[in-house]
Amino acid sequence: MGSAALFFFLEPDNALLSDVNGDLVNAFTAVRDHPIAVHNRLKKLPTGSDSYYKTRAVDPDELPPLDAAARFIYLNRFCFNGLYRTNTAGKFNVPYSPSKTGRIPSREKLIEVSQKLQGKRILQADYAKILGSHVRRSDFIYLDPPYAVENRRIFKQYGPHVFGSSDMEELASCLEKIDAKEASFLLSYAYSREALDLFGGWTTHRVYAQRNIAGFVKHRRRACELLVTNIC
Ligand SMILES: C[S@@+](CC[C@H](N)C(=O)[O-])C[C@H]1O[C@@H](n2cnc3c(N)ncnc32)[C@H](O)[C@@H]1O
Structure with missing residues (x-):
């Protein structure tokens, strides 16, 4: 969820918003x-x-x-x-x-x-739990996790226990499960070697996003992001 920017942009009739x-x-x-x-x-x-x-x-x-x-x-x-x-x-x-x-x-x-x-619906839970119990056929799921990319500090800014490098593999397995349920997903992630290795089997797009809330000005420039989806 975070600020739920995509939700407010799309204004879907039905939605479940969640965050840890x-x-x-x-x-x-x-x-x-x-x-x-x-x-x-x-x-x-x-x-x-x-x-x-x-x-x-x-x-x-x-x-x-x-x-x-x-x-x-x-x-x-x-x-x-x-x-x-x-x-x-x-x-x-x-x-x-x-x-x-x-x-x-x-x-x-x-x-x-x-x-x-x-x-x-607005729920507090780990995303993997939500995906395990709420995903139905034809749902659209947007995932925008903190980035667990080596040598980047941004992923640590959300809290002490959220999203480290080891969580990336769980994320990759969640994408498989969403796809197996015939639901669609869109994941945004830092454009990185780690992400390409793990998610490169899906359709990917490289995009640039303006960073406005990073703590340091140098991190607030246009960031290169990877969009990963099973929508062809
Ligand atoms: C990059 S922000 C999302 C930004 C959002 N797309 C927006 O529009 O502002 C990542 C969010 O993931 C949440 N988060 C981190 N680890 C999580 C987990 N394991 N399960 C669910 N949410 C998590 C954080 O609390 C944070 O709000």
Whole structure:
């Protein structure tokens, strides 16, 4: 899911959105079901560096879901480049830096997002579990995992335990299973030797994507990506 950009672009009638990040899933669920209540909570959070660090220090698991959702969106808007990164204990640790994204979404925007999410399932789970239990014939599945490419730091930015190099083989086997169920998939991945070795048997396309949220400017240039699909 991440920011679910493809979902919001396609606006499918039916969809299941999932991510392993419970805080993110809670925020999407809260906006879908209670956009105005989330917005009211967001408005009450004072801006500024002190407030940011106080809010960041709160354990979201100790908060009621709507407050945790407001905290998540607030931190996302006022942190450095909208980045999501945690320390080894799983605590969000991105510093304050509101210059690019520092404003909360409007009430109207949250209502609009909520409307687009109506009737959509939003689940927290490992992607392999979701694929094992939810894929049906003719489904379209979009996978956009963190990149586990040697010598690149980006894949570490989502949390301490998400997606390392060893997960790539499991991903390759998941693609086989999706195809065996006669469903379609589209995977986006860093263009790399590892990816070509593992996924090169499928239809592939090389594309360039603008990176806007990497922590360092040098990583925010146009990245070369590999699209992998079983749609001919
Ligand atoms: C590259 S981002 C997805 C970006 C998304 N396409 C967007 O539009 O913003 C990768 C996402 O995969 C999630 N993730 C990482 N490991 C996962 C796993 N094992 N199962 C499910 N989701 C996972 C991360 O929490 C993160 O939100």
